[in-house]
Amino acid sequence: GQQVKQSSPSLTVQEGGISILNCDYENDMFDYFAWYKKYPDNSPTLLISVRSNVDKREDGRLTVFLNKSGKHFSLHITASQPEDTAVYLCAAGAYQGGRALIFGTGTTVSVSP
Amino acid sequence: DPKIIQKPKYLVAVTGSEKILICEQYLGHNAMYWYRQSAKKPLEFMFSYSYQKLMDNQTASSRFQPQSSKKNHLDLQITALKPDDSATYFCASSQEPLYEQYFGPGTRLTVL
Numbered sequence: 490g491q492q493v494k495q496s497s498p499s500l501t502v503q504e505g506g507i508s509i510l511n512c513d514y515e516n517d518m519f520d521y522f523a524w525y526k527k528y529p530d531n532s533p534t535l536l537i538s539v540r541s542n543v544d545k546r547e548d549g550r551l552t553v554f555l556n557k558s559g560k561h562f563s564l565h566i567t568a569s570q571p572e573d574t575a576v577y578l579c580a581a582g583a584y585q586g587g588r589a590l591i592f593g594t595g596t597t598v599s600v601s602p
Numbered sequence: 603d604p605k606i607i608q609k610p611k612y613l614v615a616v617t618g619s620e621k622i623l624i625c626e627q628y629l630g631h632n633a634m635y636w637y638r639q640s641a642k643k644p645l646e647f648m649f650s651y652s653y654q655k656l657m658d659n660q661t662a663s664s665r666f667q668p669q670s671s672k673k674n675h676l677d678l679q680i681t682a683l684k685p686d687d688s689a690t691y692f693c694a695s696s697q698e699p700l701y702e703q704y705f706g707p708g709t710r711l712t713v714l
Contacts, residue, residue: 491644521701532692532705533645540701578645582701587658588633590703592645 492516493581495593502600508566510596512579515560519581522555523590524564527576536577537564569600605629606706608693613711615683622669623678623709625693633657633696634676635703636668640689651676652698683713 494513502508510524523538537553539546539562544555552565562581566573576597580590609624627634636648650657654670665687667679680687693706 493644523702525705532707535702535704538702580645584701587650588635588652588696588701588703589647589650589658589660590635590637590645591647594644 491594493579493591493593495579495596497596498594499597499599502569502598504569504571504600504602506569506600508564508569508573508598508600510564510566510577510579510598511561512563512581512593513561514581514591516581516583516591517560518583518585519591520584521582521590522553522562523580523582524551524553525578525580525592527578527595529576533578566598569598571600571602573598574600604707606693606695606704608691608706608709610709611707613709615711615713617683617685617713619683620679620681621683621711623680623691623693623711625676625678625706627674627693627695627706629695629697629704630674631695631697631704632673633698634670634674635694635696636676636678637692637694637705638689639692639708640686645692648678649676680711685713687711688713 520541525533576595579593633652669677690708694703696703
């Protein structure tokens with residue numbers, strides 16, 4: 490089964506609104522959680538990440554929340570802008586796993602004017 | 603200047619042939635990785651190397667062989683190519699002991 494799941498394949502948000510993206514995972518050994526942004530035919534770009542000893546991290550308009558007991562992490566993007574339109578990938582990894590990142594299938598965010 | 607270089611950007615191969623995908627990083631990182639993304643599938647981890655030594659291999663097939671000739675190089679040799687190998691192959695790197703991985707632009711491989 491898929492170890493990292495993004496249950497919403499797509500999301501539409503109005504310009505200026507908040508995008509909330511969710512990711513669930515299965516492996517208790519994961520201790521690193523990341524969000525990447527990807528445009529079609531481009532490579533993933535790291536947006537923000539946390540280790541398991543942190544339950545929240547902010548960076549500008551981005552905030553990642555980690556709920557270890559619920560095996561869930563999320564990305565909040567405030568003041569959404571048209572250039573935020575992209576595919577967002579969540580990823581998780583375990584130190585013991587040779588740093589392999591396990592990716593979700595992605596959520597396509599569309600920001601409408 | 604690009605910090606992670608992958609060559610070529612596009613590659614077309616015939617079934618049964620062999621190809622080498624090139625990856626060089628100029629971030630000063632000591633860990634490098636290969637990932638693959640096939641159509642309609644999530645990005646999939648293949649290999650990780652740290653200080654030119656294999657850390658993890660989650661590729662079932664021995665047709666895929668990473669090669670690290672220098673600490674900032676991690677090439678991927680693929681033999682006996684099959685149409686199912688068609689995918690975009692991404693190289694990534696990170697600085698041990700940090701976890702953050704940065705991706706190259708990818709090589710799109712099509713096997714006919």
